[in-house]
Amino acid sequence: MGKKYFILVLLVLALLVFTSAVYAEGENNVTEEITKESLNKLSVSLVNKMKEYQIPGLSVVVVKEDKVLMCRGFGWTDLEKSTPVTDTTVFSIGSSAKPFTGTLISVLVSDGSMGWDDPITKYLPYFHLKIKSDNPKDQVLIRDLLSHRTGFFHMSLIQKAINWEQDPDWDLKSDPIRYSREALLKAASEFEPQENFRLIHLYSNISMVAAAEASAKAVGIEWDILMKKRLFEPLGMTKTTTSITQIKDLQNVAKGYLLGEEGCLPVMAINMDVVSPAGGINSCARDMGNFMKLLLSGGVFNGKRLIKKSELEEMWTTQVQGADIGGLMPGASYGLGWFIRSWNGNKVVEHPGNALGYTANIALIPELGIGYVMLSNLMPTPILGEINVIVWEALGIQ
Numbered sequence: 001m002g003k004k005y006f007i008l009v010l011l012v013l014a015l016l017v018f019t020s021a022v023y024a025e026g027e028n029n030v031t032e033e034i035t036k037e038s039l040n041k042l043s044v045s046l047v048n049k050m051k052e053y054q055i056p057g058l059s060v061v062v063v064k065e066d067k068v069l070m071c072r073g074f075g076w077t078d079l080e081k082s083t084p085v086t087d088t089t090v091f092s093i094g095s096s097a098k099p100f101t102g103t104l105i106s107v108l109v110s111d112g113s114m115g116w117d118d119p120i121t122k123y124l125p126y127f128h129l130k131i132k133s134d135n136p137k138d139q140v141l142i143r144d145l146l147s148h149r150t151g152f153f154h155m156s157l158i159q160k161a162i163n164w165e166q167d168p169d170w171d172l173k174s175d176p177i178r179y180s181r182e183a184l185l186k187a188a189s190e191f192e193p194q195e196n197f198r199l200i201h202l203y204s205n206i207s208m209v210a211a212a213e214a215s216a217k218a219v220g221i222e223w224d225i226l227m228k229k230r231l232f233e234p235l236g237m238t239k240t241t242t243s244i245t246q247i248k249d250l251q252n253v254a255k256g257y258l259l260g261e262e263g264c265l266p267v268m269a270i271n272m273d274v275v276s277p278a279g280g281i282n283s284c285a286r287d288m289g290n291f292m293k294l295l296l297s298g299g300v301f302n303g304k305r306l307i308k309k310s311e312l313e314e315m316w317t318t319q320v321q322g323a324d325i326g327g328l329m330p331g332a333s334y335g336l337g338w339f340i341r342s343w344n345g346n347k348v349v350e351h352p353g354n355a356l357g358y359t360a361n362i363a364l365i366p367e368l369g370i371g372y373v374m375l376s377n378l379m380p381t382p383i384l385g386e387i388n389v390i391v392w393e394a395l396g397i398q
Contacts, residue, residue: 034062034370034395039070042394049383049390050075056257056264057085058376059285062395063292065369066301071285077254077377079264087286090239090253091375092272093360094353095205097281100231101212102146102337103295103307106315107230110299110308114218116143116336123214127185131197138197145211146336147319151195153202157188163270164356172271181213181223184274201320201334205278208337212277223277235294235301237287242276244269252284254377256357264378267357279355288362288373296369316340316349316366343392350388354379361387370397 039062050058057075061068073085108114119139120127129140132151144150161177161184163170176183188206195202216223224242232240241247257264272280283291290301299307318333318340325332329352332341338349343365350363359379364371372391376383383390 034064034069038395042070042391043072043074045390045394046074049386053378053381053383054259054264055376055378055381055383057089057254058374059085059087059089059091060372060374060391061087061285061289061292062372062391063289063296063370066293066297068289068293071289073285077252079255079257079266085254086252088239088252088284089375090241090247090250090282090284091360091377092256092280092282092355092358093288093362093375094355094358094379095279096351096353096360096362096373097277097279098208098337098353099351099362100227100281100291100337101208101215101277102315102335103291104227104231105142105146105211105215105336106299106307106311108215108218109314110306110311114142114215116146116314117141118214120145120210120214123217124185124210126182126189127210127213128189129210130189130191130193132193132195133197142211142214143319143336144198145207145214147334148201148203148207149198149320149334150204150207151193151197151200151202152188152191152204152207153194154188154191154204154206157184157191158205158275161274162272166268166270166356177274178271179274181209181274185210185213201325205275208278209275230306231291232287234304234306235287235290237283237290240281240283240287242281243273244271244280244282245273247282253282254358254375256355257378258357259378259381270356272355279353283375285373285375288375292362292364292371292373295364296366296371316347343388344398346397348388352384354384359384363388363391365392365397368397370395 056079057077059073061071071087073089075085077083077085077089172178177187212223216226247253256267294301298309299312315336320334322333329339332339341348346365348365353360357379359376359381362373374387
């Protein structure tokens with residue numbers, strides 16, 4: 001796509017922004033602290049950043065406790081067709097899927113189906129992850145997997161399991177680790193650890209897949225079905241899926257883009273089903289708003305408690321200190337599927353996500369009962385490093 005065409009698209013986008021889909025609940029859709037003017041300010045800031053960073057489409061939802069303050073789309077799902085993004089446009093959320101895996105386990109811990117400190121071998125006897133520890137009695141626990149502190153990394157396995165290189169000859173069925181989570185985890189068991197056990201945060205998609213598979217074994221249901229039954233359906237997340245195969249017939253799906261010298265270049269959708277618990281969930285702003293309501297209301301949705309407040313707080317408790325988090329997110333620590341840091345003295349729990357052609361972020365300030373989700377169809381994009389400042393400052397969060 002040529003540069004002149006892209007500029008034209010952005011000009012039209014600027015005109016379109018205030019007529020994009022808006023979804024608010026009730027007449028009082030703002031609080032005394034967050035005014036309509038601040039929400040408009042946020043919209044303008046997002047449009048300006050989209051122009052600056054050539055982002056084709058973006059969707060955002062802002063939630064205060066159990067109320068949606070803003071839920072809208074900006075720009076385009078498809079640049080060639082000029083299809084506008086709405087609040088129900090589906091995006092891949094990348095690693096922002098990890099909070100869903102942690103939250104699902106918090107549901108199961110709340111009802112007694114499993115425990116944070118259960119050894120992984122209780123559920124997956126075949127998954128004997130090697131660890132560097134001076135204590136021969138040390139075992140890998142669910143808590144260790146969700147906090148990425150096992151010392152295991154090995155992204156080469158993920159690269160082998162997913163078609164990151166957009167190879168047209170790549171064959172899903174050519175290797176079991178590309179379609180079987182059990183095969184992937186068995187292969188991981190053969191690798192040596194790269195860091196000491198429980199001493200450092202070493203971000204691992206494999207660890208998240210293992211924790212998810214354990215939750216499935218705990219209740220005897222496949223993880224994809226379990227996620228649907230225990231989270232998506234109770235929360236009314238009707239457009240949220242764990243598999244690329246589940247969105248192929250949907251009409252309102254954002255096309256993913258990479259930014260090249262000639263503008264935004266479309267990418268082919270890749271199958272991430274085998275690592276879906278770590279990065280393969282697809283969702284829209286409206287559905288994500290319901291997920292935020294659950295979290296910001298202390299584990300309650302529509303009057304029904306899904307998670308004990310104590311387990312929600314445990315999920316957001318630091319497991320790996322900030323000094324050991326490395327360069328992944330400076331100044332942050334890590335809980336159970338969530339990064340933890342602060343904004344003007346307020347605790348923020350969040351998780352960014354990247355999938356090929358997509359960028360997302362989910363962030364909450366639990367003590368203030370406020371949070372947002374951003375979804376976009378460009379990867380990578382500098383807005384990911386700025387989105388917290390954009391949102392919190394526009395909303396006047398001090």
